[in-house]
Amino acid sequence: MGIFSKMGRPRAESWSPTDDRYYTPGGFYFGGTGASNSGIAVSSDSAMRQITVHACVKVLSQSVAQLPCRLMEDVNGVKNKAVDHPLYHILHDMPNGWQSAPEFWGMVVAHMSLRGEFIAYKVQMPGRPLQALFPISPDRLVSVDQNKNYTLNYKISSADGTQTKDYPQSSIFHVRGMTMNGIRGVNPIEYARESIGMSLASEKFLSGWYGKGMHPGAILKHPLTLNAPAHANLKKTFKEKYAGLGTEHEFMILDEAMDITFPPIRLVDAQFLELNRMTDAQIAGIFRVPLILLQSDHLTTTFASAEQIVLAFSTHALTPILVNIEKAVYRDLLTDAEKERYYAKFSMAGLLRGDMATRFKAYQTAINAEFMNPNEVRDLEELNAYEGGEAFRTRTSTIKDPQKLEEVYDDDDEEDAATGGDENDTNKGQTK
Numbered sequence: 001m002g003i004f005s006k007m008g009r010p011r012a013e014s015w016s017p018t019d020d021r022y023y024t025p026g027g028f029y030f031g032g033t034g035a036s037n038s039g040i041a042v043s044s045d046s047a048m049r050q051i052t053v054h055a056c057v058k059v060l061s062q063s064v065a066q067l068p069c070r071l072m073e074d075v076n077g078v079k080n081k082a083v084d085h086p087l088y089h090i091l092h093d094m095p096n097g098w099q100s101a102p103e104f105w106g107m108v109v110a111h112m113s114l115r116g117e118f119i120a121y122k123v124q125m126p127g128r129p130l131q132a133l134f135p136i137s138p139d140r141l142v143s144v145d146q147n148k149n150y151t152l153n154y155k156i157s158s159a160d161g162t163q164t165k166d167y168p169q170s171s172i173f174h175v176r177g178m179t180m181n182g183i184r185g186v187n188p189i190e191y192a193r194e195s196i197g198m199s200l201a202s203e204k205f206l207s208g209w210y211g212k213g214m215h216p217g218a219i220l221k222h223p224l225t226l227n228a229p230a231h232a233n234l235k236k237t238f239k240e241k242y243a244g245l246g247t248e249h250e251f252m253i254l255d256e257a258m259d260i261t262f263p264p265i266r267l268v269d270a271q272f273l274e275l276n277r278m279t280d281a282q283i284a285g286i287f288r289v290p291l292i293l294l295q296s297d298h299l300t301t302t303f304a305s306a307e308q309i310v311l312a313f314s315t316h317a318l319t320p321i322l323v324n325i326e327k328a329v330y331r332d333l334l335t336d337a338e339k340e341r342y343y344a345k346f347s348m349a350g351l352l353r354g355d356m357a358t359r360f361k362a363y364q365t366a367i368n369a370e371f372m373n374p375n376e377v378r379d380l381e382e383l384n385a386y387e388g389g390e391a392f393r394t395r396t397s398t399i400k401d402p403q404k405l406e407e408v409y410d411d412d413d414e415e416d417a418a419t420g421g422d423e424n425d426t427n428k429g430q431t432k
């Protein structure tokens with residue numbers, strides 16, 4: 001063993017369960033990452049109290065929640081919804097007895113955004129289809145260790161935290177965000193705690209500013225030397241009468257030749273507006289959410305640019321999350337035999353459908369190019385299929401199905417034989 005192997009690897013500061021700070025608000029027992037340099041303890045829970053973090057997580061969670069997740073079947077290149085498979089309804093409708101699919105997938109994204117990963121217990125009898133997915137709070141995940149055969153073992157605590165139990169990888173559905181070791185997801189709040197802590201600190205300061213009637217402090221001058229009781233009594237009297245909102249216009253009566261001055265502290269000197277804008281942009285960048293989706297007034301936009309922003313958001317923020325979940329379903333919820341023909345897919349058609357005129361023009365192009373048929377288009381618009389709509393047609397309604405083309409030609413031949421159509425057509429041509 002070399003000297004470098006004995007050296008500790010760089011890692012984020014953490015507190016062990018033997019340290020009292022482990023159990024304080026903001027400690028790792030509560031999903032925290034410790035105190036930031038601003039003096040604010042940042043945890044996943046306290047981070048959600050920061051309005052920009054809350055808005056980013058809400059945008060991501062609700063965006064994914066509205067997208068249907070379907071189990072698809074691919075047989076010799078022909079793809080169809082696997083509605084007869086038990087997993088289809090778990091992914092698309094109800095993962096368990098108390099959550100709908102939108103609630104479940106929205107929670108998955110929220111956990112990934114605030115904790116870096118999501119885990120759920122697979123309710124399943126040996127050799128039987130999956131029955132349900134029971135989500136597990138990230139607070140209960142004690143550790144994830146890799147066995148000698150490279151499978152994973154999950155140590156999860158009970159709901160009351162009094163005992164722990166080991167679960168094999170085959171019993172857990174695990175979705176990781178960005179990962180450094182391939183086993184655990186990276187907690188984004190931990191790595192962004194300084195920016196979030198600074199924003200929380202500025203909010204706390206600003207709240208105190210208004211809470212004290214926009215007078216953060218005052219200097220009282222008394223001509224005499226006050227003893228400790230008199231000093232405490234004077235401070236208490238002024239605080240009770242003049243501190244807080246609603247007292248900024250009260251008459252202040254000074255006696256005994258006292259004088260009062262207020263320090264000239266202005267928010268513009270502290271560059272609060274610029275600081276908040278910078279912090280908002282940094283936090284939004286962590287979650288890859290455009291500021292316009294946070295209802296931010298920092299930027300002006302037009303309809304055309306807004307459409308491109310939504311497209312970029314779908315491409316760079318949502319698609320990586322969706323692909324990550326789809327592959328986790330493939331890895332954890334399908335058997336080896338099922339992996340050859342089944343896969344999960346989120347439909348983003350509803351998110352990218354655009355306005356009606358643009359949508360219908362795209363449908364027309366798809367039908368004319370013969371890579372969509374009318375019934376497939378009607379399905380996207382939640383309309384019922386009609387007989388014959390599964391045929392691929394051009395804009396002149398020429399049927400490209402070989403079998404139907406043969407039927408059309410046979411009908412034309414029979415009509416010509418009965419009416420002498422070929423001879424009449426020839427004579428008409430000679431007359432012209």
